Amino acid sequence: xxxxxxxxxxxxxxxxxxxxxxxxxxxxxxxxxxxxxxxxxxxxxxxxxxxxxxxxxxxxxxxxxxxxxxxxxxxxxxxxxxxxxxxxxxxxxxxxxxxxxxxxxxxxxxxxxxxxxxxxxxxxxxxxxxxxxxxxxxxxxxxxxxxxxxxxxxxxxxxxxxxxxxxxxxxxxxxxxxxxxxxxxxxxxxxxxxxxxxxxxxxxxxxxxxxxxxxxxxxxxxxxxxxxxxxxxxxxxxxxxxxxxxxxxxxxxxxxxxxxxxxxxxxxxxxxxxxxxxxxxxxxxxxxxxxxxxxxxxxxxxxxxxxxxxxxxxxxxxxxxxxxxxxxxxxxxxxxxxxxxxxxxxxxxxxxxxxxxxxxxxxxxxxxxxxxxxxxxxxxxxxxxxxxxxxxxxxxxxxxxxxxxxxxxxxxxxxxxxxxxxxxxxxxxxxxxxxxxxxxxxxxxxxxxxxxxxxxxxxxxxxxxxxxxxxxxxxxxxxxxxxxxxxxxxxxxxxxxxxxxxxxxxxxxxxxxxxxxxxxxxxxxxxxxxxxxxxxxxxxxxxxxxxxxxxxxxxxxxxxxxxxxxxxxxxxxxxxxxxxxxxxxxxxxxxxxxxxxxxxxxxxxxxxxxxxxxxxxxxxxxxxxxxxxxxxxxxxxxxxxxxxxxxxxxxxxxxxxxxxxxxxxxxxxxxxxxxxxxxxxxxxxxxxxxxxxxxxxxxxxxxxxxxxxxxxxxxxxxxxxxxxxxxxxxxxxxxxxxxxxxxxx
Ligand SMILES: Nc1nc2c(c(=O)[nH]1)N[C@H]1C(S)=C(S)[C@@H](COP(=O)(O)OP(=O)(O)OC[C@H]3O[C@@H](n4cnc5c(=O)[nH]c(N)nc54)[C@H](O)[C@@H]3O)O[C@H]1N2
Ligand SMILES: Nc1nc2c(c(=O)[nH]1)N[C@H]1C(S)=C(S)[C@@H](COP(=O)(O)OP(=O)(O)OC[C@H]3O[C@@H](n4cnc5c(=O)[nH]c(N)nc54)[C@H](O)[C@@H]3O)O[C@H]1N2
Ligand code: SF4
Ligand SMILES: [Mo]
Numbered sequence: 001x002x003x004x005x006x007x008x009x010x011x012x013x014x015x016x017x018x019x020x021x022x023x024x025x026x027x028x029x030x031x032x033x034x035x036x037x038x039x040x041x042x043x044x045x046x047x048x049x050x051x052x053x054x055x056x057x058x059x060x061x062x063x064x065x066x067x068x069x070x071x072x073x074x075x076x077x078x079x080x081x082x083x084x085x086x087x088x089x090x091x092x093x094x095x096x097x098x099x100x101x102x103x104x105x106x107x108x109x110x111x112x113x114x115x116x117x118x119x120x121x122x123x124x125x126x127x128x129x130x131x132x133x134x135x136x137x138x139x140x141x142x143x144x145x146x147x148x149x150x151x152x153x154x155x156x157x158x159x160x161x162x163x164x165x166x167x168x169x170x171x172x173x174x175x176x177x178x179x180x181x182x183x184x185x186x187x188x189x190x191x192x193x194x195x196x197x198x199x200x201x202x203x204x205x206x207x208x209x210x211x212x213x214x215x216x217x218x219x220x221x222x223x224x225x226x227x228x229x230x231x232x233x234x235x236x237x238x239x240x241x242x243x244x245x246x247x248x249x250x251x252x253x254x255x256x257x258x259x260x261x262x263x264x265x266x267x268x269x270x271x272x273x274x275x276x277x278x279x280x281x282x283x284x285x286x287x288x289x290x291x292x293x294x295x296x297x298x299x300x301x302x303x304x305x306x307x308x309x310x311x312x313x314x315x316x317x318x319x320x321x322x323x324x325x326x327x328x329x330x331x332x333x334x335x336x337x338x339x340x341x342x343x344x345x346x347x348x349x350x351x352x353x354x355x356x357x358x359x360x361x362x363x364x365x366x367x368x369x370x371x372x373x374x375x376x377x378x379x380x381x382x383x384x385x386x387x388x389x390x391x392x393x394x395x396x397x398x399x400x401x402x403x404x405x406x407x408x409x410x411x412x413x414x415x416x417x418x419x420x421x422x423x424x425x426x427x428x429x430x431x432x433x434x435x436x437x438x439x440x441x442x443x444x445x446x447x448x449x450x451x452x453x454x455x456x457x458x459x460x461x462x463x464x465x466x467x468x469x470x471x472x473x474x475x476x477x478x479x480x481x482x483x484x485x486x487x488x489x490x491x492x493x494x495x496x497x498x499x500x501x502x503x504x505x506x507x508x509x510x511x512x513x514x515x516x517x518x519x520x521x522x523x524x525x526x527x528x529x530x531x532x533x534x535x536x537x538x539x540x541x542x543x544x545x546x547x548x549x550x551x552x553x554x555x556x557x558x559x560x561x562x563x564x565x566x567x568x569x570x571x572x573x574x575x576x577x578x579x580x581x582x583x584x585x586x587x588x589x590x591x592x593x594x595x596x597x598x599x600x601x602x603x604x605x606x607x608x609x610x611x612x613x614x615x616x617x618x619x620x621x622x623x624x625x626x627x628x629x630x631x632x633x634x635x636x637x638x639x640x641x642x643x644x645x646x647x648x649x650x651x652x653x654x655x656x657x658x659x660x661x662x663x664x665x666x667x668x669x670x671x672x673x674x675x676x677x678x679x680x681x682x683x684x685x686x687x688x689x690x691x692x693x694x695x696x697x698x699x700x701x702x703x704x705x706x707x708x709x710x711x712x713x714x715x716x717x718x719x720x721x722x723x724x725x726x727x728x729x730x731x732x733x734x735x736x737x738x739x740x741x742x743x744x745x
Contacts, residue, residue, distance in 0.1 A: 041065055048075055048568060050494050050502035051089045052149065052487025053645055055370035056221045057496025057572070058085050060092060062488070062507045069093055069488060069507035079571045079596045080199060080500065086220035087643045087657055093488060094654035096508055100471040102483030103512025114470070114481060119513060123527040125480055129462040130166070131528075133435040139167030143424050143433050146173035147440035148372030151492025151504060152381050153543035154517040155374070156550075158439060159383020160537070161521055164412040165530035169419075170433065172385070174441040175371075175378045176421040177448075180730035181337035182368035183379055185346035189354075189614050191607030192390060192555040193379055196600040197329070197365040198498045198574065203229045204363035207325035209236045211260065211349060212335015212736075213369060216244035218639045219333075222369065222497070223248075231363075234321060238263070239335055240636060241710060242703035253318070254705060257634050257737045259308035261341055261620040264348035266304020267319045268355065269296040276323025278357030285604040285612055286354050292615035307620075323356060327363030333371070334638060340624050340734040342727045347616040354613055360601035369497050373487075376495035380556050380575075381547055384418050389550035393417050405549050408533055420731035421447075422724065428456040437464040439517065440484070444473035445647040445716045448733040449724040451691050466520060472649050473716055484517050485510035486650070492518070492540040493567065495575070499556075502572035503564050518543075551575070555607050574598050623737060624725035631689065631739035633673075633709050635721060638736070640712025648714050665696040665715035669742065670706045674698060677744060684745035687711070689721040689738055695745055709742060 043063035051058045059078035063071045072092060076083035105122030106114040117125075130142045144162050146155060162168040183193045190196075202208070202225040215223040223245065226235065237246040238253045238260065246252040255263055271277060272293060282289045301319065305312040322328055330349045336342055346368065353359050353366035370376050380390050388406075391398035393414055403410035419427060425447070427433040447453045457463065457477050465478035468486040475481045489510040493501050510516065515523070518540055525531040537543050541564060551558045560579025567573055574597075605611040627634060643660035645651040652658060667687055669679070679685060685698045687709065694717040704710050711718045713735070723738040 041070070043070060047505045047507060048078070048503070049488070049505040049507065050373070050496070050572070051085070051092060052373050052494075052504060053088045053092075054219055055372055055375050055497040056080060056219050057373065057494060057500055057502050058089050058221050059502065059571070060085060060089055062505065064507060068509070077571065080496065080498075080502075081221045084221050084224050087660060088645060088651060091651075091654040091657050093508075094656070095468070095650035096486060096488055097511070098469065098653035100469045101511045101514065102467060102470040102475070102481055103514055104483060105513070106470060106478075106481040108479045114478070119523065122480060122482060123523055126464060126524065127527045129479070130435050130437075133461055134167060137432070137434055140169040141433055142166070142168055142435035142437070143170040143419070143427070144168060144437040144439060145421060145424065145441055145443060146171065146378065146382055146384065148173065148175045148178065148370075148375035148378045149440050150374065150517050151490065151540060152374060152377035152495060152547065153492040153540040154521065155378050155382040156388060156543055156547055157518060157521045157534070157537055159381070159388065160406070161525055161530070161534065162437075163383055163414055164408050165525060165533050166528055169414045169416060170424055170427070171383070171418050172421040172424060173378050173382055174443075174446065175375050175382070176731060177446065177733055177735070178334070178337065178371045179368070179375050179379060180385075180420070180732040181339070181342035181346055181727055183385070184343045184730040185350065186368070188343075188616050189347055189350045190601075191609075194555055194600055194607065195368050195370070195376070195497065195499060196359060197367040198597040198599045199225050200597040201329055201363050201365055201367070201599065202226045204231070205229065205233055205327050205329040206231050206363065207234045207236065207321055207328040209238065209322070209328070209330045210245060210249070211238045211330065211332040212337075213331055213333035214239065214243040214245045214639060215331075215333075215369070216248060217642045218371075219369060219497075220642050234325070236318065236321075240705060240708060251314075251318070253308075253310055253314060255308040255310055257636060257708065258339060258623050260336065260339075261345045261348055262299060262307040263304045263310070263315070264345065264352060265296055265299035265617070265620075266301040266315065267322060268348070268352055269299050270301040270316060270319035271323040271352070271356065272296065274320065274323055276320070277355045281357035281604070282355060285606070286615060287610070287612045288615040289355065292351060292617055295617050322352060327361065328353070328356060328358045329363055329365050329367060330358075331367045331369055333369045335736060337368070337732055338735040339737075340725045340727055341621055342732055342734075343729040344616070344618045350613075351615050351617065354615065360599065360604060362599075365599065373496070374494040376497065376499060377493070380495070381550075385420070387413070389547070389554050390556055391554070402550065406546060407536070412533075422726055422731055422733065425453065425456055428459050431459060434461040436460055436462075437466070438474055439466045442467070442472045442474045442647040442649060444477055446713070446719065448719055448722045448735055449691055450716070450719045452724065466517065467649070468514070469649050472647065482520055483512065483514040484520060485514050489514075490516035490518065490540070493544065493564075496572070499574045500572040501558065501561070501567060501575065503567045571596060624734065625690075625723050625737070625739045627707070627739045631741050633707060633740050633742055635687070635689065635738050635740040636708060636710045636736055637713050637718050637722065638710070640714055644712065644714040646714065647716070661714075665694070665711070665717050666699045667696055667742070668699050668701045668704045668710040670704050670708070671700040671702060672706050673742075674700045677742065679744050686743050686745050687721060687740050688743075689723065689740045691723065692720040694720055709740065
């Protein structure tokens with residue numbers, strides 16, 4: 001069972017670079033199930049490939065024998081990870097050879113069971129069912145839900161095929177659960193969805209403020225970059241829990257959950273009061289500061305201290321630090337994004353960076369950290385919320401530009417935006433959407449309020465799940481499972497958190513009849529009868545060229561990249577990239593030609609037509625589900641260990657990773673609450689919300705405040721409790737707080 005030592009072990013493990021852990025990992029049968037290699041079998045080649053888990057985007061050197069991966073090490077030459085990798089990265093090959101890989105298509109038969117069928121039968125079922133639904137209920141009655149974990153070329157193809165070829169209108173992705181808030185916040189404030197930073201900023205900052213982010217667990221190698229900072233920085237963590245990151249920080253502000261917005265307005269108010277704003281930056285580069293200042297009058301620092309239950313002096317000191325720090329950077333993740341008022345909260349952070357001129361310079365920025373390996377790719381190229389290349393479905397000129405660029409009739413492009421994920425679920429409940437296609441996302445575990453999700457299954461006439469495994473919660477309830485290749489079994493690019501486009505490589509053959517998502521999409525296009533529209537979309541490399549054309553003239557312009565090899569040569573390339581002087585490799589192997597680190601807004605120009613950023617604000621709202629007598633605890637959810645990834649379909653397949661995290665679900669609670677309720681460590685408890693109740697082990701930790709509980713999202717029971725509240729602007733689910741009761745079992 002879980003004990004806090006696991007966490008510490010976990011932290012220690014990621015301090016190792018090429019040390020002990022590497023050796024331990026090398027003793028494990030070479031990931032890939034080849035068993036122990038004979039001494040004579042030395043790798044005969046090595047390729048660089050970007051990791052397929054988190055958005056840090058580390059580069060791994062994959063060692064091959066006759067074209068097949070046998071091992072991997074961290075890439076020392078890559079500007080992201082500089083030779084480091086976390087346990088998940090080291091264990092990237094293990095999930096590929098798991099016994100529950102989907103190796104043939106599976107179709108639910110009259111007997112109610114999923115039976116192996118040929119690709120021909122699978123494609124016939126796919127097209128017949130979806131076409132029949134569309135014929136009866138209209139083209140928009142079939143929808144898809146995608147991901148931030150397939151290569152960008154596959155995302156672009158999926159979005160284009162579904163919407164321009166198959167007539168779908170609605171398609172969204174798991175990035176709605178994750179990044180939607182930042183997307184909207186940036187678009188409104190900067191004029192484009194543009195995280196401005198480069199990882200070098202971790203090392204060049206004097207004050208780093210992490211809000212609702214736990215990089216020690218969730219982005220371990222970003223945290224290593226923080227640890228390389230030689231400026232003796234103040235590291236501030238704003239999180240209700242004393243997380244691993246909070247423990248390693250210089251200051252921790254354990255605020256009351258969801259009091260962040262009042263807190264940031266209070267800090268802004270105080271910075272103004274202290275005269276610590278950057279007046280010349282505000283005047284030259286922003287709009288609406290005066291109105292924001294007037295609005296702030298109601299949000300004093302005293303008010304912030306009261307609402308957040310934090311000490312006034314600690315907040316006053318933080319306001320002074322933000323106002324007077326030379327290089328202040330703000331970093332946020334899901335503690336901000338997954339909130340019913342996440343967009344305004346992200347903007348309250350952006351406002352602080354703008355008013356103190358902390359943007360566009362080394363070590364500064366209002367920086368949203370992305371989650372999955374290709375979350376940024378999906379933001380730009382998935383054709384879900386945005387029309388390909390960061391455009392709008394609603395704009396005629398944008399539709400025409402895309403139609404001309406990819407040679408399809410403009411009428412094929414929907415003129416309305418897609419429903420968001422939750423709206424797709426609502427539409428299924430209403431009977432408006434009857435067919436659903438899930439690609440590389442495990443909604444039947446990860447979506448909020450699972451009871452409701454499971455009910456909509458009954459409303460669907462046909463559910464297709466395209467996944468690496470047949471055992472996922474979603475595959476288990478599908479009508480048709482399409483077996484997909486995973487990371488390491490296909491080619492393409494990921495775009496990491498600092499906008500760096502990096503290449504990922506095929507280093508193994510997918511098992512059985514599993515195909516890359518790219519090739520599955522090609523098959524579907526053929527069987528649907530729209531392959532001629534996509535004749536140019538013949539390979540990932542061909543689609544990368546299309547993506548480059550689609551980016552032309554946009555803030556994410558990448559027309560200067562000369563192809564995949566160029567990405568390899570440069571150690572990935574950050575967007576935008578219009579092509580600097582040709583890269584040159586000097587005789588001693590040094591590459592020159594473009595700067596390896598680039599941040600946005602160095603010239604103070606933002607992407608709005610007038611070049612100015614906006615201050616955006618709104619009064620805080622009460623929590624949708626506050627505690628009461630019946631449900632006296634606030635339940636927080638999030639990442640549990642650096643060795644667990646989401647719904648664990650991949651990380652649970654590694655012998656090494658399984659040793660690094662608790663197998664069974666648990667809830668972390670404060671020892672004082674436990675004592676009051678007569679609960680001992682390891683006791684079984686019941687946690688109940690208005691949606692349901694679950695039984696699990698109690699772990700007593702002072703890192704959780706009294707009155708709060710924490711459950712990792714990696715166990716399927718967690719989302720039986722969460723409540724479906726959403727941010728109104730981004731439609732991102734508010735996973736991070738609901739009211740629950742806890743009793744001894
Ligand atoms: N090991 C591992 N790494 C991962 C992932 C994984 O599953 N496993 N997933 C990846 C993905 S997709 C994502 S999106 C990222 C997520 O990365 P993070 O966002 O860093 O991780 P979380 O644990 O979800 O949430 C961060 C913190 O938000 C805090 N929080 C909750 N409520 C509030 C609040 O009201 N205010 C504030 N200020 N904080 C609050 C929680 O206590 C938690 O510590 O991680 C990525 N990296
Ligand atoms: N309570 C709570 N719930 C949460 C969160 C939280 O903090 N709290 N966080 C949310 C966030 S930020 C996120 S990002 C989501 C993640 O939620 P999901 O996307 O549902 O989680 P994953 O386990 O990453 O699911 C990815 C699926 O794709 C499959 N897969 C992997 N690679 C490939 C591939 O190349 N092709 C195909 N076809 N399939 C592949 C995997 O086997 C897996 O089934 O969870 C959200 N849910
Ligand atoms: S930090 Fe993220 S990208 Fe780097 S090795 Fe770990 S999971 Fe992979
Ligand atoms: Mo995420």
